[in-house]
Amino acid sequence: MAPASTKAKRAAHKFPSPICVSLGAEPLEKIKHRLAHLAFAEIRMDRLGATPETAREIFGRHPNLIATYRQCDSDDGVRERSLLAAIASGAKLVDVDIREPPRLRDAIVKATKERNAFLILSYHEFARMPEESFLSDLAEECFSAGADYVKLACMVRTGRDLARLVGLLDDDRPIIPVGMGTLGLQARVAALLAGAAFTYAAPEPDYETAEGQPDLAALSHALEAVRLEWR
Numbered sequence: 001m002a003p004a005s006t007k008a009k010r011a012a013h014k015f016p017s018p019i020c021v022s023l024g025a026e027p028l029e030k031i032k033h034r035l036a037h038l039a040f041a042e043i044r045m046d047r048l049g050a051t052p053e054t055a056r057e058i059f060g061r062h063p064n065l066i067a068t069y070r071q072c073d074s075d076d077g078v079r080e081r082s083l084l085a086a087i088a089s090g091a092k093l094v095d096v097d098i099r100e101p102p103r104l105r106d107a108i109v110k111a112t113k114e115r116n117a118f119l120i121l122s123y124h125e126f127a128r129m130p131e132e133s134f135l136s137d138l139a140e141e142c143f144s145a146g147a148d149y150v151k152l153a154c155m156v157r158t159g160r161d162l163a164r165l166v167g168l169l170d171d172d173r174p175i176i177p178v179g180m181g182t183l184g185l186q187a188r189v190a191a192l193l194a195g196a197a198f199t200y201a202a203p204e205p206d207y208e209t210a211e212g213q214p215d216l217a218a219l220s221h222a223l224e225a226v227r228l229e230w231r
Contacts (some may be wrong), residue, residue, distance in 0.1 A: 013118070014187055015041045015198050021216055022200045022209040027036075028058075033081050035062050042066040042095070042200065044076055044209050045082055052085035059089035066120070067091040071100065079222055080104045087111045095151065097119040098142050109146040121147035125154045128178065128212070129161040136167060139175055149197065153210070154180035156187045169194045184212025189222050 005119070016039040016080020023029055023031045024044025031048075035041060035058075043058055048070050050058075067086035069079045083094055084107065096108050098121045105121075112119040121142035130138075135152055142150040143171075155163050156179035163175045164189055174197055188199040201216040202208040208215075 001107045007025065015227060018192050018196075018198050018210055019201050019216060019219055020066060020198050021203050022204060022213065024080045024209050025202070025207045028054070032058070032061070035065075035077060038203075040063075040064045040198070042068055042209075043086075045069040045086070046072050046079075050082050051078065052081045055085035056089045059086045059091045063093050065090075065091040066095055071097065074099060076104055080107055083108055084111055086117050093118040093120055093149070095122050097121075098123050098138070098145065105145065112148075113146075117145060118148040120149045120151050120176070121145060122151035122153065127155060129154050129164055132164055132167070134192050135164075138172070139168070139171070143173055149174045151175055151176040151178060153178075153180055155181045156161060156183040156212070158183075162187050162190060166194050167197060178210075179212065180210055181212040182209075185210075185214040185222055188214065188219060189226055190225040193226065199222065223224050 005195060020040045020042050021038050022044060023034060024047030041088055043065055045055065045067065048054060055097050067083055069083055087094055094108055094112055094117060096105055102186040109119060123138055139150045152168060152175060154165055156165055162179065162183055165179050168175050168177045176196055178200060191199055201214050201219045203216060205215050208209060
């Protein structure tokens with residue numbers, strides 16, 4: 001169970017949009033231009049080959065950004081220093097994979113607490129939808145490690161996969177289920193309708209940072225269409 005102080009911090013925070021636009025599949029100057037028109041965005045620093053200097057340049061110019069630096073082929077030290085620079089420069093949230101080296105993960109946990117930023121601990125399964133018990137145990141591990149939010153991104157190919165993913169929201173803790181693959185759009189709409197804090201979209205077609213990630217216009221349209229049907 002999350003500490004009372006963590007719950008209070010989350011309760012006091014309101015996301016500016018239920019859709020976070022994930023940026024990284026284009027040049028840095030283009031990303032800077034997009035940020036002027038977005039309420040909420042994720043910066044995929046791994047896609048940019050970011051350094052601490054890049055992080056300071058980006059995260060000091062917008063109040064609602066998620067700093068993400070996936071492992072890929074990057075050096076642990078560069079990744080850690082870049083994330084710490086992002087936090088120090090004003091990143092609102094930081095996304096760290098639960099499989100990161102414990103030393104790096106612990107350094108980011110400490111920095112987010114000191115700077116009053118939010119920590120997302122995440123897990124990505126690009127091949128399939130794991131069993132419910134595995135995902136539940138993983139969420140527990142992430143919250144125990146200091147997460148404010150837990151992001152579980154899994155491949156969704158069938159209605160059963162979709163039901164399992166959205167079912168993760170039957171929890172009083174803030175889990176962000178993200179569907180990848182052929183049912184990515186449906187999974188993200190369903191997650192928002194079921195109470196997810198937010199989900200992710202590409203800025204426009206062909207600029208996805210994950211398989212099955214819908215673009216902002218398509219996701220906004222689909223979400224509004226469902227809401228209109230329910231009125």
